[in-house]
Amino acid sequence: MNTVKALLEKNREISAWRVSQTLRTSYELFFVHRSLETVRATDTADISVTVYVDHDGARGDSSFSVSPAMSESDIAEKIDAAVSRAKLVSNPPYTLPERDTLHAELPTNMKDADMKALGCRIAEAVFQADTVPGGSINACEIFLYRDTLRVLNSSGVDKTQVTHRVMIEAIPTFTDDHQSVELYEDYRFTVFDPEKITAEIADKMAAVRDRVSAQKPQTPMTVNVLLRPHEIENLLLEYAWALNYSAVYSHANPIKLGDDLQKDGDGDRISFTMKGIVAGSDRSALFDDDGLALTDTCLIQNGVVKNYFGSNRFGQYLNVEKPSGSLKCISLGAGSFSKQQLKAQPYLECASLSGLQVDLYNDYVGGEIRLAYYFDGEALRPVTGITMSGKLSDVMRHLRLSRETAVQGSYEGPSLLLMQGITVL
C-alpha cells in the first residue's frame, strides 16, 4: 500500500486519490451430512485505487485494482492508464472526505480465537441441533473471516477497521416414508454464542419437520400475511435503494422527500433509519469505502420520507451538507401491537419464501411461499405450494408492526409485520 501511495503522490497529473485495502484471512469448513468434505483457508489482499483528475472545470475519476504481486512498474503503468481514463470523464466536481484518522475493531469475542478450533466448536454447535428423529443437516458450510479494511486518501483520511464475522449456511432436512424436504438457513454473527447457534438451527429443524406435513390450503384466498425479520429486511431494502442519493440523482427514485407512504392509512406509521452499526450484525461498519464516517440517517419518519442517504459524491451532487456515507444496516421502529394481537385474527405467517418480490415502480409485493403457518381462526397448520401477491401501497397504508423486536442480518426492528388483504393462490 505504501508503494501505491508513493506512486500516486509522485504523479503530477492526479488531482486526488483514494486507496482501499482489504486484508482477509478465512477458515472454511464444508460438510456433506456430518462428514467433512472440504477444508479451505484464504490469505488475500484486495487493493482498489481511484484516481481523480480535474480538467475543464469537471472532475474525472477512474478506479482499478492492484495485485500485491505487481511490480512497481506495473502499478505505475496502471496509474497512468487510469489517469488517461479519468481525463475522458467529465463529472460535476466534488471533494473527498477530509483529514480524519481511525483505527478500530468492531466488537467481537472472537478476536483472539484460533480459527481452526473455533470452526470446530461452531460445527459442534450446529450439529448439536441435529437431534430430531427423521431430521438431518444434509449440508453445512461454515465461513470464519477476519477482515482488515484500510482506506487512505489524498486529503488526509487514514482509517482502519477490523471485523471478525462468521457465516453459517446449513440445510436442515426432514424425511418421512413419503417425501424428503429441506429449508435453507443462513446465519451470520460477530459474537460467538454456541447456545444461540444451536437454538437457531434447532428452530429451523422444527420448521423443516413441519414442512414435510405441510399441505396446500384451499385457494384462492385473501388473508393477512405476517412477515418475519428476514422478509421485513428485504422489503425495507427496496425503499433504501430508492432513497439512495445515486438513485435520486439519476431520477430513478419512484418515491421522494415529503411523500407520505401511508397517507389515509390506519396501521402503524413506520419510522425507518439506516445505521452504521447494529449490534451483532456482520454488516456493521464505522466508515464506508470512501473513508467517510457513517452517520445514522432516518429515511422515513411516521410514514413520511424525510431524508436520502448514500455516498460522499452523490450526497454532494444533491447539495447534502453532510452526506451520511454508504450505510448498510436497517433499523425499523417498534410497532403498537403485541405478537398475540397480530395473531388474534386469521393469518398466514411466512416461515420460508423463495424470495420476497418487491417492486416500487409497479406497486407490487409478493412471492412464492415454501413454508407458512396458516391460522384459520380455529387451528394452526403448516402450508406450502402457494404464492402471495398484493398492492404495495395498500400494504403500507394498513400494515401493523409488533412491539416485540429482533435482530437478524443487517436488520433490527419488529419481529413481525402484518400485511392486510393479501391474495394467496
Added chain:
Amino acid sequence: MPFSTYLNEKRRDCEELVQALGRHFPYVSILGTDVRATVVRADKRTSAVQEGQGECGFVVKMNDGRAFFEYSLNDISGDKAALAERILAAVQTDPNLAQKMISPGPVRDDPLRQDFARETDFAAYSDQDMLSVCQEMVAELSQKDDRVLNAACILQPFTVSKIFVSRNRALTQHYGWANGHLIVTYNGDKLVQARRTEGSDRLKEIIDALRGGADQVIDLARHLTKATPIEPGIYDVITDPSITGLIAHEAFGHGVEMDQFVKDRAMAKHCMGQYVASPITNMHDGAAAAHSVASYFFDDDGVLAQDTQIIRDGILVSGLSDLTSAAQLNTAPTGNGRRDSFKRKAYARMTNTFFEPGKDKLEDMIASVQHGYMLFETNNGMEDPKNWQIQCTAEYGIEIVDGKLTDHYVSPVVMSGFVPDLLKSISMVSDQGKVIGSGMCGKGYKEWVRVSDGGPNLKVRVKLG
C-alpha cells in the same frame, strides 16, 4: 489481447508448488486466474471509464484420499518449500474433525497439455471509442421522447486468462465476452425503467444491436407506464427465450448440479431415466454446448468443456458435476466445476443452459392461446432443487386474447409452481431459439458466476401472480 503475461510467467512456479505439495498429497492442482474487466458507462448526468470486477490470484486444491483442501492466495512466487509448509499449516483441521472426513473415489487427473484461445475484437475499441458510443446512445434515447428522465448506456467487456497445473495436466485458456445495456428511466402514467441487454464476444455486434434497439426500448418504456398488475391465476403462457432460459435454469438446472446429489439435496437424483418433462422437451448444459458467456475451454478443476444433454425427449439422462462431487459419486466430471473467484470454493455449476428448439411456429403458438400471456425478460429466479418449487419473475407480460397479442402489458409477473407440473405442461416448442449471455447465477444466495440460458419459445400452463 493475448494470454496473461503475468500468468505465463508463473507456469514454473505452479509446477514447483505442485511438486512440493505432491510430497504430502496424492492429488494437487493449482488454478491461476487473471480476469480483466472494463466498465464504460454514460447517462445524462455522469460517465465512467474504469476497471470492472476482475480477479488475479491462485487457488491450490489438494486431496489426501479423503477430504479436499484448498488454499487461496494472491501470489505463489518465492520459496516453494516454505509456501507448501504455510499452506499445510493453514488447512490443518482440529483433531476432532479429522476423524469425520469423507471417503471419495479416485480423483481424476488424466494427462493433458494444451493451450486454448479464442479471439475477440475488443482491442479494436479504445476507451474513447466505447465512451463515445455510450454518450451517443444516451443522446439519442434522450431525444426520442421528452418523458425520458434519464438514459444510460453501459459497455462491459472482460477477458479471462486461466492456467491450470496438476501432476498430469498443464492447461491455459484465454477468451473474452462483453455485455451491453440500455436503461431508460421514463415518466409517463408512472415512473418505470425499461432495459435492453446484449451479449457477444464481438463489441461490434453489441454496439450494432444497441443502436438498432433504441426505438424498441423507448416503446417498451411507454407500454410499461401503462402496465397493470396481473390477476393471479393459472394461465396458458408463451415464453420468450429469456423466460425459457429462466425456466431451464431455475426449474431444472440447479436440480441437476450433482454436488446436490452428494448432499441428498436434489430430487433429480432419484429421477434419472424417468420422465420429468413433456416428451417434446430436450435440454442441454455445457461450456461447449453453445457459444456464449460461459463458453470456457476447461473448468476451474481443469476438466475440458462438454455438451451435456440433461433431458432427452422428456427423460432425465444426466447431471452436471465438478471434480469433487464426481469423485464422491464415482462418475466422470462433466466440466461444470466453477468458482466465484480464486478466493472461493469450486462447486458444480451451470454454464450455458438451454432447451433445444422444436417444430412449432411462434405465430401458431400464440394463435393457440385463447386467454393467456406472453412473458418477456428475466428479472430474477430462485431454485429449490430438493422440493422442486420454483419462482421465476419476468419483467413484463403481454396479454393474449383469442390467439392475438394485445396492447395490454402486465408487470411484474411472478411465475411459480411445482417443476414437473411446469415441465410436463410444455405443449409446444418453437423452431427457433436464442441463448442469452448476460446472466449471473448464485448458488443459494452466494457464489456468483456468469451464465447464459435460453432456448426457443415454449407454451406452458403455469401459475402467475
